[in-house]
Amino acid sequence: MTGTAASPTDTASVAADRGAVAEYALRLGDDALIAAQRWGEWISRAPELEEDVALGNIGLDELGQARSLLSFAGSILGRTEDELAYFRSDLEFRCCHLVALPRGDFADAVARLTVFAAYQLELYSALLSSTEPTIAAIAAKAVKEVRYHLEHGTSWTVRLGDGTPESKIRMTAALDRLWPYVAELFDTDDLEQQLVADGVAVDSSTLRDPAVGRITAILAEAGLELPSAPRVRGGGRVGRPSEHLGYLLAELQVLARQHPGATW
Amino acid sequence: MSVSNTSSEPHRDTELPDVTALAKLGIGSAALQGLSDVHAPAVGRDHPWIVRASDERSRDAAVIAGSIVDPEIPVLTVADLGVLRRVNVEDDNSVDVDITPTYSGCPAVAAMTTDIRRALVVHGYSVVRVHTVLSPAWSTDDMTEVARDMLQRFGIAPPGPAMHAGPVGLTLAVRCPHCGSTRTTESSRFGSTSCKSMWTCTECREPFDHFKTLH
Numbered sequence: 001m002t003g004t005a006a007s008p009t010d011t012a013s014v015a016a017d018r019g020a021v022a023e024y025a026l027r028l029g030d031d032a033l034i035a036a037q038r039w040g041e042w043i044s045r046a047p048e049l050e051e052d053v054a055l056g057n058i059g060l061d062e063l064g065q066a067r068s069l070l071s072f073a074g075s076i077l078g079r080t081e082d083e084l085a086y087f088r089s090d091l092e093f094r095c096c097h098l099v100a101l102p103r104g105d106f107a108d109a110v111a112r113l114t115v116f117a118a119y120q121l122e123l124y125s126a127l128l129s130s131t132e133p134t135i136a137a138i139a140a141k142a143v144k145e146v147r148y149h150l151e152h153g154t155s156w157t158v159r160l161g162d163g164t165p166e167s168k169i170r171m172t173a174a175l176d177r178l179w180p181y182v183a184e185l186f187d188t189d190d191l192e193q194q195l196v197a198d199g200v201a202v203d204s205s206t207l208r209d210p211a212v213g214r215i216t217a218i219l220a221e222a223g224l225e226l227p228s229a230p231r232v233r234g235g236g237r238v239g240r241p242s243e244h245l246g247y248l249l250a251e252l253q254v255l256a257r258q259h260p261g262a263t264w
Numbered sequence: 265m266s267v268s269n270t271s272s273e274p275h276r277d278t279e280l281p282d283v284t285a286l287a288k289l290g291i292g293s294a295a296l297q298g299l300s301d302v303h304a305p306a307v308g309r310d311h312p313w314i315v316r317a318s319d320e321r322s323r324d325a326a327v328i329a330g331s332i333v334d335p336e337i338p339v340l341t342v343a344d345l346g347v348l349r350r351v352n353v354e355d356d357n358s359v360d361v362d363i364t365p366t367y368s369g370c371p372a373v374a375a376m377t378t379d380i381r382r383a384l385v386v387h388g389y390s391v392v393r394v395h396t397v398l399s400p401a402w403s404t405d406d407m408t409e410v411a412r413d414m415l416q417r418f419g420i421a422p423p424g425p426a427m428h429a430g431p432v433g434l435t436l437a438v439r440c441p442h443c444g445s446t447r448t449t450e451s452s453r454f455g456s457t458s459c460k461s462m463w464t465c466t467e468c469r470e471p472f473d474h475f476k477t478l479h
Contacts, residue, residue, distance in 0.1 A: 050451070050452035050454070050462070053452060053454050053455065053456070054452065054453060054454040056454075057454040057455075057458055058454075060367075060369035060371075060458060061367060061368055061369050061458065062369070063368075063369045064365070064367060064368025064369025064370065065368045065369075067368075067369070068368060068398065133399070134398075136399070137397075137398040137399035137401070138368075138398060140398070140399060140400070140401040141365075141367075141368050141398055141401045141402075142368060144401065144403075144478055144479070145367060145368060148453070151453070152453055152454075155453075
């Protein structure tokens with residue numbers, strides 16, 4: 001499936017192992033794709049019409065990033081973006097558990113938006129200098145988009161955290177529910193480290209301090225505290241997906257699987 | 265919309281959608297153009313994005329490709345919007361066109377790709393390859409002054425002027441495209457398309473779209 005493009009002995013060249021590069025692009029692209037699907041679920045369910053539009057637009061940005069990243073991974077793996085999006089099982093996806101969590105209430109949406117955008121902002125900022133030109137190009141577009149997402153998440157976090165007693169209780173509870181899944185964003189592994197050495201990838205563990213620093217500052221402005229809940233297992237990047245991913249994929253993939261090859 | 269999404273199949277006229285029929289049904293940029301009092305100005309060979317074409321032959325094709333309008337904002341040509349990056353005609357009369365999306369997920373890219381291919385095929389180019397390129401990333405600084413003027417006349421407040429990234433984010437007042445007042449407030453940071461936000465004028469009370477500044 002993945003990781004088969006380069007032979008193990010082919011390590012002398014400056015070019016990174018293409019199979020590893022594809023796997024890395026899948027990790028980034030799957031995060032964006034599953035995030036997009038969750039944001040799309042909010043259309044018609046947000047507390048006000050403008051918020052339907054906002055979360056729909058944020059999902060569209062994530063979908064665009066996903067398409068670019070999956071197309072790039074597919075160009076190495078010999079598969080199309082649609083094949084990767086619609087015809088992989090949950091075990092073949094490489095997204096973190098955080099993006100697959102169920103929709104929850106609006107405070108859950110605001111917590112996830114703020115935390116994930118802070119992570120993506122640091123991630124894409126670091127990837128601007130990736131030695132893989134396509135990843136650097138995708139990051140250059142995406143960084144502008146996620147900066148805007150973070151501004152939106154920040155304004156809502158402050159509004160809810162510093163709002164009514166009820167909104168503060170709900171926002172605090174949402175952050176507590178989300179926090180165990182945040183640590184996985186900053187996990188690194190051998191594949192990533194190999195690509196860090198090639199200059200292709202960023203070491204995820206180095207993103208923790210700047211991203212959590214941003215989140216801490218936002219929460220302070222909102223009168224909220226950084227949660228201290230311990231982490232859960234993780235493993236989304238290496239084929240141990242969230243229990244919620246399969247249900248999400250069933251909805252995402254049903255049409256393509258019922259009508260393979262269908263076009264508009 | 266993919267990174268190097270390339271559409272290279274040769275198309276015949278008969279296989280292409282009839283935009284006139286679609287316009288009658290109220291679908292697509294042709295219908296929007298029909299509804300608007302304001303129309304995109306012609307793109308000439310001296311247009312700042314067209315003169316970049318490498319030779320005269322490519323410039324001819326660039327005028328045709330560059331005259332295609334944004335399906336959502338039909339007063340903007342792809343040349344004025346700044347998304348047309350390269351047009352090159354080969355010796356065999358095939359054409360390569362590079363366009364860049366405004367936002368990663370902008371669905372208008374697919375429509376613009378189809379429209380560019382159709383226009384070039386109609387003008388006798390047998391094989392048209394439209395590529396989507398991401399680098400350098402598009403910004404509102406790539407728009408021409410004509411584009412800003414057309415947005416204003418179409419009722420959309422244009423993005424702020426070109427400026428260099430600095431340590432301090434600066435938000436300039438957005439002028440109401442209806443009455444010209446700068447007493448305006450943002451009602452939603454997101455709008456009907458990725459590139460717009462929604463505003464209200466406190467002077468004339470009219471709501472309006474603002475094309476977001478993107479650097």
